[in-house]
Amino acid sequence: MEHPFAKPAMAFALLAAALVFGAGAASAATAPAGKFTATAKVSSVDEAADQGAQIFANDTFGTKQTWVPPNAFNSHLMTCAACHTDGGKTEGTTPAGAHLPSLIGAAAKYPKFKAKKHAVYTLERQIVHCVRAGIMGKPPGYNSPEMIDLVAYLTQLSKGATMGQQFK
Ligand code: HEC
Structure with a gap:
């Protein structure tokens, strides 16, 4: 009730539970262990954004939540891309x-x-x-390389957008 996001997340938790129980332990076992770690040294904001795109597509933030992508047979661990389709570049x-x-x-x-x-x-x-309510994982620290790379990636997606539109 208090959160616009709580409902889909909750519904998804139930869906995920149903999937895991429905398909048995095999489904959980086939989920790829997809933790992506930002270890590469970056020397420009473009490289940080590239790495942010990788994190966006692959990092599971330690979650146990799974989903089944369209046209896939196996369940995958949650990532940003589970909801924000095509790297967030199209409607999700x-x-x-x-x-x-x-x-x-x-x-x-x-x-x-x-x-x-x-x-x-x-x-x-x-x-x-x-990360908390969508992926149900452990969020990266505010000053962590993962956070910095994600911010660089999302900022790159906004190149040329007009800032400050939220103000009257
Ligand atoms: C379970 C689905 C789900 C996942 C997974 C998810 N998000 Fe979201 N995201 C949402 C929803 C729903 C909203 C809009 C409502 C809200 O803010 O709660 C949103 C909003 C956003 C916004 C704000 C958009 C705007 O116009 O203000 C950003 C930025 C964002 N997500 C980034 C991410 C990143 C980065 C990740 C991965 C770390 C991620 N999301 C994972 C569902 C998800």
């Missing part, structure tokens, strides 16, 4: 079926005021929220 869909706008231009809308929480969300805080 949560496993519960909710439509999400593309992330192109999204970074320029931050910091964003969240009236229900009386909070101003930075892009980092939104990412933490998506």
Whole structure:
């Protein structure tokens, strides 16, 4: 109730549980252990963004939640890409079926005021929220290489977008 995101996440948890119970232990065993770690040294913001794209596509943040991508047979561990389709460049869909706008231009809308929480969300805080409530994993630290690379990637997706539109 308090959170716009709690419902699809909850619905997805039930769906994931149903999948795991329905298909037996074999389904959990076939989920690839996909933890991606940002270890490569980066020497420019473009390289950080490239690595951020890898994290976005592959990092599972220690989750045990699985989903079955369209046209796939096996379940996969959750990643950002489970909901934000095609690296966030097109409209996305949560496993519960909710439509999400593309992330192109999204970074320029931050910091964003969240009236229900009386909070101003930075892009980092939104990412933490998506890892906790969406992926159900352990979020990267605010100053971690993973966070920095994700922010670089999302900012690259917003190249040329006009900042400050959230203000009257
Ligand atoms: C289970 C589905 C799901 C996953 C997985 C997920 N997200 Fe999200 N994301 C959402 C939903 C739903 C919203 C919009 C509502 C909200 O903010 O809760 C959203 C919103 C966002 C926004 C804000 C867009 C805007 O216009 O303000 C960003 C940025 C974002 N996600 C990044 C990420 C990143 C990075 C990851 C991986 C670390 C991720 N998301 C994983 C569902 C997901």
